[in-house]
Amino acid sequence: MFRLGYVAAGFLALIAVIMGAADSPSVAAYYSSFESRIGYWLLLGNTRHCGLYEKGALSPFPITKAQRKMEEKLYTRLGLGSGKLLDASAGSGYVAMYMAFKGFDVQAIDITPHHLQDARKNVKANGLESKVAVDYGDYHNLTSFAPEPFDGIYTMETFVHADNPEKVLSNFYRLLKPGGVLGLHEADFSRNSEKLQDVLRLSHCQNTLEEGGYERLLSKGGFNEYSIEDLTDEVLPMWRLFGIVGYVPYQIFKVFGIENRFINVMAGVEVWLNWGNGRYISVRAIKP
Ligand SMILES: C[S@@+](CC[C@H](N)C(=O)[O-])C[C@H]1O[C@@H](n2cnc3c(N)ncnc32)[C@H](O)[C@@H]1O
Numbered sequence: 001m002f003r004l005g006y007v008a009a010g011f012l013a014l015i016a017v018i019m020g021a022a023d024s025p026s027v028a029a030y031y032s033s034f035e036s037r038i039g040y041w042l043l044l045g046n047t048r049h050c051g052l053y054e055k056g057a058l059s060p061f062p063i064t065k066a067q068r069k070m071e072e073k074l075y076t077r078l079g080l081g082s083g084k085l086l087d088a089s090a091g092s093g094y095v096a097m098y099m100a101f102k103g104f105d106v107q108a109i110d111i112t113p114h115h116l117q118d119a120r121k122n123v124k125a126n127g128l129e130s131k132v133a134v135d136y137g138d139y140h141n142l143t144s145f146a147p148e149p150f151d152g153i154y155t156m157e158t159f160v161h162a163d164n165p166e167k168v169l170s171n172f173y174r175l176l177k178p179g180g181v182l183g184l185h186e187a188d189f190s191r192n193s194e195k196l197q198d199v200l201r202l203s204h205c206q207n208t209l210e211e212g213g214y215e216r217l218l219s220k221g222g223f224n225e226y227s228i229e230d231l232t233d234e235v236l237p238m239w240r241l242f243g244i245v246g247y248v249p250y251q252i253f254k255v256f257g258i259e260n261r262f263i264n265v266m267a268g269v270e271v272w273l274n275w276g277n278g279r280y281i282s283v284r285a286i287k288p
């Protein structure tokens with residue numbers, strides 16, 4: 001038994017050394033790490049967003065079904081019948097494909113090369129090439145688009161990564177038609193604990209705002225008409241799962257001082273332990 005423990009620990013230390021770790025990784029470095037790739041693939045089938053559950057639900061399974069529920073929620077919040085959407089950070093394309101199946105034409109962008117590859121493959125496999133365009137694009141710089149082509153723009157757990165949220169919002173504003181709808185499904189760590197600061201830095205989530213930050217940001221950006229729904233209780237089952245699954249490995253990593261190299265394990269456990277130091281919100285804003 002002990003020998004097995006040594007072998008496991010040695011193996012983990014070896015992985016940690018191979019992986020290395022930057023203190024403030026870029027978005028691409030975070031998503032390209034061995035741990036992120038394995039984790040998102042194994043636990044979430046590369047759909048990189050939370051599931052939506054009934055309040056008080058205990059079981060996170062089946063996760064895919066809950067993730068479709070979250071996509072449905074975003075769709076309902078947008079409240080648009082049809083038209084052209086910008087998916088501002090598509091990941092592997094699952095949200096964009098959901099919207100395409102609902103009848104929208106979707107322009108999907110992302111900055112992580114292997115996500116773009118994956119999204120293109122998935123779009124093709126689902127025969128949606130005529131409904132979903134997948135292109136490289138950084139939401140800080142959307143100058144290649146003419147003004148006002150979109151009826152709706154959304155982010156599914158991507159705006160948190162913004163280095164300059166004001167800039168990103170003003171880009172979205174420029175690209176929306178008057179009366180167009182902006183939907184943001186994002187974590188809002190407005191009541192940060194110190195430990196969560198590490199988590200946020202290591203997963204390149206710089207967009208952490210002070211209490212009421214989203215409200216101010218939206219008003220400043222000209223989105224005077226908006227509503228914010230708090231979905232924190234409805235995403236808990238998935239984070240509880242991450243917290244429980246990651247707990248023991250995380251304690252072992254801490255003994256060896258290598259927890260920073262397993263940022264997703266750290267995030268899963270720390271967010272769960274510090275539940276209440278942040279919220280999960282659904283923002284719906286309209287361009288006047
Ligand atoms: C948590 S994943 C969500 C992906 C997808 N929306 C989903 O739900 O599966 C965040 C995504 O944001 C992308 N991203 C981060 N910063 C970006 C930027 N500046 N411009 C475009 N995409 C960005 C990342 O590459 C990653 O694919």
Ligand SMILES: *[C@@H]1O[C@H](CO)[C@@H](O)[C@H](O)[C@H]1NC(C)=O
Binds near residue numbers: 141142143144
């Ligand atoms: C913005 O993107 C365009 C191409 O779409 C590029 O030519 C330009 O250099 C970029 N600007 C910045 C500041 O990165």
